[in-house]
Amino acid sequence: MKQKINIMLVEDNPEYRNVIGFAMEQEEHMDLTHEFGLAERALQSFQSLETRSEPDVILLDLNLPGMSGLEALPYFIKAAPHSSVIVLTQSNQEADVLRAIAQGARGYLLKSATVQQIKDDIRTVADGGSTLDPKVARFILKTLKTRLPAVETQNLLSDREFETLQLMGQGMARKEIARELKISPFTVDTHVRHIYDKLNVPNSAAAINKAHQMGLFNQE
CATH class of the missing domain: 1.10.10.10 (Winged helix-like DNA-binding domain superfamily/Winged helix DNA-binding domain)
Structure with a gap:
């Protein structure tokens, strides 16, 4: 049997946490091992006995009280270098997308994604791949297309x-x-x-x- 994918969820909305939790309960090969409403609390868990092993995937919201997901992302990468971070957020803002990817996020999903899409993307990232929400992917391609000449000139x-x-x-x-x-x-x-x-x-x-x-x- 395929080993379970251990998942940490960092999300301050209890209703959305319940949605993700229920979805993981229905998935044989996924296990939601930790849930946190604050990035600070999640990061502290890596320094305690509470988290003896790194999760395979960290689902990270950006709009969190206290330390935001974007601020916390580099610290998650450092604290759990073998974990893959998927940003799961409502934000499709250009700065958020590009900064999250630049800081090491392996995936970027909007909360409008279906539960099945989230589970599929968790599998993709756990297997070493990367994933983007289709809407975000279209945005990235458009941005790169319009900015490529300027980037080439700056390199020149x-x-x-x-x-x-x-x-x-x-x-x-x-x-x-x-x-x-x-x-x-x-x-x-x-x-x-x-x-x-x-x-x-x-x-x-x-x-x-x-x-x-x-x-x-x-x-x-």
């Missing part, structure tokens, strides 16, 4: 060249850029020349226009 330019280009876009003259970056005018001239070469443009106006077309100045 050095940090100093990118800073110089940003200041050029603000209308600063080269002497002003030199004062702002605390470098010599000669160094600014070198950065500008490299920007022209890398963007394949003849002058400052063309460089700024191309940067706008590529969406570079829209990046945070």
Whole structure:
């Protein structure tokens, strides 16, 4: 028989905890071993006898009282390095999705997901895979598609060249850029020349226009 998947649920809504708990009771190969309403309490459990072994999967809500799920996520990764974290939340905000994935979440599900989808994704993550809610996946693909040119440009330019280009876009003259970056005018001239070469443009106006077309100045 396949070994059971041990699951920890960190969720402050008791009704939703009951929904997940009931779903796990009906699943032969899943066991909801721990439930917490606070991230702090869940993290403390790893330092006590309460949690002798790491869960296979941690279902983590983002909107928690006290320490939020996003704030707690790195601490879960550190405290339970062999556990896989699935964010289970109502939030489909861009910043939440990207930050959770960047911080190590193996899955991101919206609470509108069906119980069957949640169970399927738990199996996927427990087997070493990753999963995204279909709505979130479509959003990520759209975001990557619209931002790819700017990301490529940022990789093309050095940090100093990118800073110089940003200041050029603000209308600063080269002497002003030199004062702002605390470098010599000669160094600014070198950065500008490299920007022209890398963007394949003849002058400052063309460089700024191309940067706008590529969406570079829209990046945070």
